[in-house]
Amino acid sequence: MERDLLLECQRNDRNAQRKLYEQMAGKLYSVCKRYLKNDEDIEEALADSFYKIFTKINQLQNPDTFEAWAKKIVVNECLQKLRNNKELHISLEENHVSFSDSACDNHSLEKDILNLLNFLPEGCKAIFNLFAIEGYPHKEIAVMLSISEGTSKSQLNFARKKLQELLVNQNI
Known part of the structure; x- marks a missing residue:
């Protein structure tokens, strides 16, 4: 700039x-x-x-x-x-599935994942963005969203699982 x-x-x-x-x-x-x-x-x-x-x-x-x-x-x-808008709903489901790091090396895959974010519930989407894209730690996310650190971690795992399911279903 x-x-x-x-x-x-x-x-x-x-x-x-x-x-x-x-x-x-x-x-x-x-x-x-x-x-x-x-x-x-x-x-x-x-x-x-x-x-x-x-x-x-x-x-x-x-x-x-x-x-x-x-x-x-x-x-x-x-x-x-x-x-x-009261759209930031945090689900309390606990899931523990994650993407392998090598899968996210592909730029095309990253673009597809970003497009698939719109299929996530707003709370999961926000946490995934804050952690995986913006780089905020769970502690800061918890403060920003007025949730527990554990809920932030749980929602990130939930978002990863849902994205993985969407990727499989989309054959990406």
Whole structure:
């Protein structure tokens, strides 16, 4: 990300904000899509995220971390949207099946898995995204979602099992 562009955004330059939006909207839309199913919800979360990005951009200490900072805002907006829509249901089923690490090396398989995430219950989907894609530890996920660490682990295993079943059924 260009430092000058971020500085201009910090000065509330509308042209710079539009340019930043155009550069980042696709990436951040993809993040929203991993958490939310409904296009309206995705667009709303993205718009709310950009509002927060532009109103809080002065809090950004290091321009080199802008993308990670913006992504974190988007993830939090998506989780808030799920909480507000009461769609973040956490099932208490205990399952212990996981993918082999070598299976996820294939880029095509990763894309298929991301598409299959939409078939998971919202709670499982959120936990899978936070852990497997965003890299949050179970302890942080538990705090973010107001659940126990054990529930986070259980839901990750449940999501893995469901994804594995979907992969087998789709012959992927």
